[in-house]
Amino acid sequence: MNRLLQYATLSFAVGLVAGCVTINIYFPASAAEKAADSIIDEVWQLAPPATPPQAPKEKTP
Amino acid sequence: MIRLLAFLFGCVLGTAAFAQGNLEINTPAIDNYKSSMGQRHAQLTPWYQSGAVGLAKDGTVFLRDPGAVPLAQRQAVSRLVAAENADRAGLYREIARANGNPGWEPDIRATFAQRWANRAPAGWWVQSATGIWQQKK
Numbered sequence: 001m002n003r004l005l006q007y008a009t010l011s012f013a014v015g016l017v018a019g020c021v022t023i024n025i026y027f028p029a030s031a032a033e034k035a036a037d038s039i040i041d042e043v044w045q046l047a048p049p050a051t052p053p054q055a056p057k058e059k060t061p
Numbered sequence: 062m063i064r065l066l067a068f069l070f071g072c073v074l075g076t077a078a079f080a081q082g083n084l085e086i087n088t089p090a091i092d093n094y095k096s097s098m099g100q101r102h103a104q105l106t107p108w109y110q111s112g113a114v115g116l117a118k119d120g121t122v123f124l125r126d127p128g129a130v131p132l133a134q135r136q137a138v139s140r141l142v143a144a145e146n147a148d149r150a151g152l153y154r155e156i157a158r159a160n161g162n163p164g165w166e167p168d169i170r171a172t173f174a175q176r177w178a179n180r181a182p183a184g185w186w187v188q189s190a191t192g193i194w195q196q197k198k
Contacts, residue, residue: 027168028082035084035156036169036176039091043098044180 085159094152101148104141114142115186115194120153120174121146125186125194149173 105122108114113129114122122145124130130138153173157165178187183197 025162027162027165028084029168029172031082031084032165032169032172033176034082035086036173037180039086039095039152040173040176040180042095044102 084156086156088155088159090155091152091159094148094155098145098148098152101141101145105145108138108141109181109185112184112186112196113138115188116174116177116181118174118178118188118190118192120170120177121149123188 105114108130109116111129113124113126115125117123122142124139124142127135153170154163154166156169157163181187181197185197186194187197188194
Protein backbone atom coordinates (compact mmCIF):
# COMPACT_ATOMS: atom_id res chain seq x y z
CA MET A 1 0.00 0.00 0.00
CA ASN A 2 2.80 2.31 0.97
CA ARG A 3 4.50 1.41 -2.27
CA LEU A 4 1.41 2.28 -4.28
CA LEU A 5 1.32 5.68 -2.65
CA GLN A 6 4.94 6.19 -3.56
CA TYR A 7 4.25 5.36 -7.19
CA ALA A 8 1.26 7.64 -7.27
CA THR A 9 3.24 10.53 -5.85
CA LEU A 10 6.10 9.92 -8.22
CA SER A 11 3.92 9.75 -11.32
CA PHE A 12 2.04 12.83 -10.21
CA ALA A 13 5.32 14.69 -9.87
CA VAL A 14 6.57 13.46 -13.22
CA GLY A 15 3.32 14.52 -14.85
CA LEU A 16 3.52 17.98 -13.37
CA VAL A 17 7.12 18.46 -14.41
CA ALA A 18 6.39 17.18 -17.90
CA GLY A 19 3.50 19.64 -18.10
CA CYS A 20 5.79 22.50 -17.19
CA VAL A 21 8.41 21.45 -19.69
CA THR A 22 5.80 21.13 -22.40
CA ILE A 23 4.49 24.61 -21.75
CA ASN A 24 7.99 26.04 -21.79
CA ILE A 25 8.98 24.36 -25.04
CA TYR A 26 6.07 25.50 -27.17
CA PHE A 27 6.58 28.96 -28.57
CA PRO A 28 3.99 31.40 -27.22
CA ALA A 29 3.13 33.03 -30.54
CA SER A 30 0.60 35.58 -29.34
CA ALA A 31 2.76 36.64 -26.41
CA ALA A 32 5.63 37.09 -28.83
CA GLU A 33 3.48 39.27 -31.07
CA LYS A 34 2.53 41.44 -28.12
CA ALA A 35 6.18 41.73 -27.10
CA ALA A 36 7.22 42.57 -30.66
CA ASP A 37 4.55 45.25 -30.98
CA SER A 38 5.55 46.92 -27.74
CA ILE A 39 9.21 46.98 -28.77
CA ILE A 40 8.36 48.22 -32.28
CA ASP A 41 6.26 51.01 -30.74
CA GLU A 42 9.20 52.12 -28.67
CA VAL A 43 11.82 51.85 -31.40
CA TRP A 44 9.78 53.66 -34.03
CA GLN A 45 8.36 56.35 -31.76
CA LEU A 46 11.30 56.99 -29.51
CA ALA A 47 13.10 58.72 -32.34
CA PRO A 48 12.46 62.41 -32.91
CA PRO A 49 10.41 63.19 -36.02
CA ALA A 50 12.38 63.14 -39.28
CA THR A 51 11.66 66.81 -39.91
CA PRO A 52 12.07 68.71 -36.65
CA PRO A 53 9.21 71.06 -35.93
CA GLN A 54 10.08 74.63 -36.66
CA ALA A 55 10.58 76.91 -33.75
CA PRO A 56 7.68 79.30 -33.38
CA LYS A 57 8.43 82.59 -35.04
CA GLU A 58 8.84 85.51 -32.74
CA LYS A 59 6.20 88.08 -33.17
CA THR A 60 7.47 91.42 -34.27
CA PRO A 61 5.70 94.23 -32.51
CA MET B 62 10.31 16.15 -0.24
CA ILE B 63 9.86 19.76 0.82
CA ARG B 64 12.33 20.81 -1.84
CA LEU B 65 10.40 18.86 -4.44
CA LEU B 66 7.17 20.47 -3.34
CA ALA B 67 8.78 23.88 -3.48
CA PHE B 68 10.07 23.13 -6.96
CA LEU B 69 6.66 21.99 -8.11
CA PHE B 70 5.07 25.06 -6.62
CA GLY B 71 7.53 27.22 -8.53
CA CYS B 72 6.81 25.23 -11.62
CA VAL B 73 3.07 25.79 -11.28
CA LEU B 74 3.63 29.49 -10.70
CA GLY B 75 5.80 29.62 -13.78
CA THR B 76 3.08 27.92 -15.76
CA ALA B 77 0.56 30.44 -14.48
CA ALA B 78 2.84 33.29 -15.52
CA PHE B 79 3.04 31.77 -18.98
CA ALA B 80 -0.70 31.44 -19.16
CA GLN B 81 -0.89 35.21 -18.70
CA GLY B 82 0.83 35.43 -22.03
CA ASN B 83 3.72 37.76 -21.48
CA LEU B 84 7.30 37.40 -22.61
CA GLU B 85 10.06 38.89 -20.55
CA ILE B 86 11.31 41.92 -22.45
CA ASN B 87 12.50 44.10 -19.59
CA THR B 88 16.17 43.30 -19.27
CA PRO B 89 19.07 45.75 -19.43
CA ALA B 90 20.36 44.13 -22.64
CA ILE B 91 16.99 44.45 -24.37
CA ASP B 92 16.68 48.06 -23.19
CA ASN B 93 20.07 48.81 -24.69
CA TYR B 94 19.10 47.38 -28.06
CA LYS B 95 15.83 49.30 -27.99
CA SER B 96 17.42 52.66 -27.30
CA SER B 97 20.21 52.10 -29.80
CA MET B 98 17.67 51.18 -32.49
CA GLY B 99 15.41 54.04 -31.50
CA GLN B 100 18.20 56.55 -31.94
CA ARG B 101 19.18 55.10 -35.30
CA HIS B 102 15.62 55.13 -36.54
CA ALA B 103 15.60 58.84 -37.34
CA GLN B 104 18.61 58.35 -39.61
CA LEU B 105 17.04 55.37 -41.36
CA THR B 106 13.59 56.89 -41.86
CA PRO B 107 14.40 58.90 -45.02
CA TRP B 108 15.80 55.75 -46.64
CA TYR B 109 12.75 53.70 -45.70
CA GLN B 110 10.61 56.45 -47.23
CA SER B 111 12.62 56.65 -50.45
CA GLY B 112 12.56 52.86 -50.80
CA ALA B 113 16.33 52.55 -50.74
CA VAL B 114 16.03 50.48 -47.57
CA GLY B 115 13.25 47.97 -46.99
CA LEU B 116 12.09 45.59 -44.28
CA ALA B 117 13.19 42.08 -45.18
CA LYS B 118 11.29 38.87 -44.52
CA ASP B 119 13.94 37.64 -42.08
CA GLY B 120 13.41 40.52 -39.66
CA THR B 121 16.36 42.57 -40.89
CA VAL B 122 16.58 45.76 -42.93
CA PHE B 123 18.00 45.57 -46.44
CA LEU B 124 19.58 48.08 -48.81
CA ARG B 125 17.36 46.97 -51.66
CA ASP B 126 18.04 49.88 -54.00
CA PRO B 127 21.56 51.27 -53.54
CA GLY B 128 21.00 53.38 -56.66
CA ALA B 129 18.44 55.42 -54.73
CA VAL B 130 21.18 56.62 -52.38
CA PRO B 131 23.56 59.34 -53.58
CA LEU B 132 27.02 57.87 -54.01
CA ALA B 133 28.47 60.09 -51.31
CA GLN B 134 26.04 58.70 -48.74
CA ARG B 135 25.99 55.09 -49.82
CA GLN B 136 28.69 53.95 -47.45
CA ALA B 137 27.06 55.69 -44.51
CA VAL B 138 23.72 54.06 -45.30
CA SER B 139 25.38 50.64 -45.61
CA ARG B 140 26.88 51.17 -42.20
CA LEU B 141 23.51 52.17 -40.76
CA VAL B 142 21.92 49.04 -42.21
CA ALA B 143 24.70 46.81 -40.87
CA ALA B 144 24.49 48.37 -37.41
CA GLU B 145 20.71 48.05 -37.38
CA ASN B 146 20.90 44.39 -38.36
CA ALA B 147 23.49 43.67 -35.69
CA ASP B 148 21.17 45.22 -33.08
CA ARG B 149 18.17 43.33 -34.40
CA ALA B 150 20.01 40.00 -34.32
CA GLY B 151 21.12 40.74 -30.76
CA LEU B 152 17.60 41.75 -29.77
CA TYR B 153 16.01 38.54 -31.08
CA ARG B 154 18.70 36.41 -29.45
CA GLU B 155 18.37 38.24 -26.15
CA ILE B 156 14.57 37.95 -25.99
CA ALA B 157 14.84 34.19 -26.53
CA ARG B 158 17.57 33.95 -23.90
CA ALA B 159 15.73 36.13 -21.36
CA ASN B 160 12.79 33.76 -21.61
CA GLY B 161 14.90 30.70 -20.96
CA ASN B 162 14.63 29.34 -24.49
CA PRO B 163 17.56 30.29 -26.75
CA GLY B 164 16.01 27.94 -29.31
CA TRP B 165 13.12 30.38 -29.78
CA GLU B 166 15.35 32.83 -31.61
CA PRO B 167 14.11 31.88 -35.11
CA ASP B 168 10.48 32.12 -33.95
CA ILE B 169 11.09 35.51 -32.33
CA ARG B 170 12.78 36.67 -35.51
CA ALA B 171 9.89 35.46 -37.67
CA THR B 172 7.36 37.13 -35.37
CA PHE B 173 9.25 40.41 -35.53
CA ALA B 174 9.65 40.20 -39.32
CA GLN B 175 5.91 39.88 -39.66
CA ARG B 176 5.17 42.66 -37.16
CA TRP B 177 7.71 45.14 -38.58
CA ALA B 178 6.17 44.62 -42.03
CA ASN B 179 2.67 44.87 -40.67
CA ARG B 180 3.33 48.07 -38.72
CA ALA B 181 5.31 49.84 -41.42
CA PRO B 182 3.63 53.00 -42.71
CA ALA B 183 2.38 53.38 -46.29
CA GLY B 184 5.13 54.05 -48.79
CA TRP B 185 7.73 51.82 -47.14
CA TRP B 186 8.98 48.71 -48.88
CA VAL B 187 8.50 45.32 -47.26
CA GLN B 188 9.41 41.84 -48.41
CA SER B 189 6.69 39.20 -48.41
CA ALA B 190 7.27 35.72 -47.02
CA THR B 191 7.77 34.54 -50.61
CA GLY B 192 10.55 37.07 -51.14
CA ILE B 193 8.74 39.64 -53.26
CA TRP B 194 9.31 43.32 -52.46
CA GLN B 195 6.18 45.41 -52.29
CA GLN B 196 5.53 49.01 -51.43
CA LYS B 197 3.01 49.31 -48.62
CA LYS B 198 -0.20 51.04 -49.65
